[in-house]
Amino acid sequence: MKGLPPSLRSRKRYIAFRIIAEKKIDERSLSRALSEKMLSLFGECFAASGLRLEAFDGERGIVRCYREALDKVMVALTLMTHVGGVRVIPLTLGVSGTIKRCKRKYLEV
Amino acid sequence: MYDFLRFFPENLPDLGFKSYVFMLEKPKGCGIVIRANSPEELRKKLRGVKRRAIVGIIGKEAVCREAVMRRRVDVILDWEDRELDYATLKLAAEKDVAIELSLSKFLRTEGYKRMHLFERLRQEIMVIRKFDVPFIVTTAAENQYELRTRKQVETFFKFFGAEIPKARLYAQRLVRRYFDENYIMDGFEVEQLSNSGVV
Numbered sequence: 001m002k003g004l005p006p007s008l009r010s011r012k013r014y015i016a017f018r019i020i021a022e023k024k025i026d027e028r029s030l031s032r033a034l035s036e037k038m039l040s041l042f043g044e045c046f047a048a049s050g051l052r053l054e055a056f057d058g059e060r061g062i063v064r065c066y067r068e069a070l071d072k073v074m075v076a077l078t079l080m081t082h083v084g085g086v087r088v089i090p091l092t093l094g095v096s097g098t099i100k101r102c103k104r105k106y107l108e109v
Numbered sequence: 110m111y112d113f114l115r116f117f118p119e120n121l122p123d124l125g126f127k128s129y130v131f132m133l134e135k136p137k138g139c140g141i142v143i144r145a146n147s148p149e150e151l152r153k154k155l156r157g158v159k160r161r162a163i164v165g166i167i168g169k170e171a172v173c174r175e176a177v178m179r180r181r182v183d184v185i186l187d188w189e190d191r192e193l194d195y196a197t198l199k200l201a202a203e204k205d206v207a208i209e210l211s212l213s214k215f216l217r218t219e220g221y222k223r224m225h226l227f228e229r230l231r232q233e234i235m236v237i238r239k240f241d242v243p244f245i246v247t248t249a250a251e252n253q254y255e256l257r258t259r260k261q262v263e264t265f266f267k268f269f270g271a272e273i274p275k276a277r278l279y280a281q282r283l284v285r286r287y288f289d290e291n292y293i294m295d296g297f298e299v300e301q302l303s304n305s306g307v308v
Contacts, residue, residue, distance in 0.1 A: 020122075071268045078261040081216050081254065091124070091258050 010050065011067040016093040016106035017077060018060050021086050027056045029084035034063065037076040049073055054099060060107055062099060070095065110259050111280045113140065113165075113184075113209065113247040118256070125259035130284060132165050132186065132249075139288065140165055142186065148175035155181050163287055165209070170194060177201045183283060187211035187249055189218060189226070195236060202240040207279055208233070210271065211249030212262055227269070234270045243279040246271060 019025065031053040038047045049069030054062040065073040080090050096102035112126040115133065131138030140163035145151035151172050158164060158181060165186040166176040173193055176182045177200045184207040185193070193208065201208055210230065218226060237244050246266045250256045263273045285292040291299040 071264060074261065074264040075268050078212070078257055078265050079215055087254055089254055089256060091122070092261050093258075094260075 012050065012064055012097075013067050013070045014054065014096050014099050014102040015063045015065065015070075015073065015077070016060070016096070016102050017063065018091045018093055019083070020059075020089040020091065021083065022088075023086045024058055025083045025086055025088065026058075027053060027061075030056060030061070033080060033083040034073075034076060037080050038072065041076055041079065042072055046072070055103075060093075062102055062107070064099070110263075110277050111245075111247075111284050112259070112262070113186075113211075113245065113249060113280075114256075115142070115249055115251045118253055121256075124256060128284070130163060132163070139163065142167060144168065145172045148172060151175055151179070155179055161287060163283060167191075170197075173197055174200070177204050177206045182206055183286075184209050184245065187214060187247075189214045189222075192229075193233060198233070198236045198242050199240050202242040205243060207243040207245050207283055208237065209249065210234075210244055210246050210266055210276075212247070212257060212265055213249045213251060213255040215265075216255050230269050234266075238270070238272065241275075243283075244271070244276055245280040245283065246273070246276045247280075 035051060038049060038051060049072055050064065050066040051073060052064045054064050063073065074092060077090050077092060080088065082088065093106040096105060110126055111128055111130055113130045113132050117131060130140050132140035132142050134142045141158060141160065142165050143151065143154045145154055145168045148171055151166065151168065163183045164181055165184045166172065166182055167186045167188055168176065170192045173185050173191070174197045176185055177197055185201065187209040198208065215223060215226060246262055248255060248257050248262055267273050282295065293299065
């Protein structure tokens with residue numbers, strides 16, 4: 001819903017992750033694979049989690065979700081084995097409350 | 110936190126585990142996997158284990174029930190078709206045999222099969238909590254694609270209600286029992302050794 005006051009907006013969490021894949025995978029297929037995994041695991045009723053792929057460079061990325069759905073997204077990310085037909089190993093690096101902190105803490109070398 | 114793997118990886122990325130236990134059927138890992146189709150076969154194979162290593166069992170319901178009553182068995186390993194009944198879990202708590210809860214079986218299955226596995230996991234965790242059964246959470250990876258970070262494994266089983274601090278404790282206890290010379294029993298260990306004996 002648009003125009004909600006900040007106190008009523010749902011809180012978000014940013015998950016930094018790393019994908020080890022056989023071939024190069026693109027942002028779109030990863031986002032789709034994650035959404036489909038959420039849907040297949042939790043169903044239409046409980047899959048809503050504010051999921052959004054914020055950044056992905058082919059290996060590392062950040063995914064955004066609601067704080068309440070953090071565990072669900074982590075489970076979906078853990079159970080992901082294929083992205084667009086490519087076998088992958090998704091590894092989560094950490095969780096943060098802001099995208100800035102997430103980048104600084106987990107993605108900057 | 111220790112992870113129990115079923116293969117020797119060539120190069121392992123940092124996954125946040127303290128160390129790894131390699132449970133292999135060939136006698137070269139720090140753990141031995143025994144597969145049995147019947148209790149008789151299990152007893153026969155257990156008699157043949159001479160090496161000091163963690164012994165894990167893979168088998169059907171009857172084999173698992175027999176295994177929890179054997180002193181040489183340390184852990185009932187997890188696989189897709191493992192079935193543990195209420196009595197077996199209760200016995201496991203009494204006999205101090207750990208139950209492995211693995212992540213890899215959920216990665217290898219899809220759809221209905223995985224749905225039943227989730228249901229079974231939920232029930233197992235319920236009984237584990239009731240009787241305070243020793244249990245360990247692992248990836249039980251058979252290849253590199255089944256490897257996950259410690260945080261992922263813990264979050265997954267926490268989602269289904271497992272008490273992760275306890276799982277860590279049981280895994281540590283199991284490993285220390287075999288590979289830490291200073292460990293005697295829970296809360297009882299050698300602090301320092303002098304030339305004349307224990308200080």
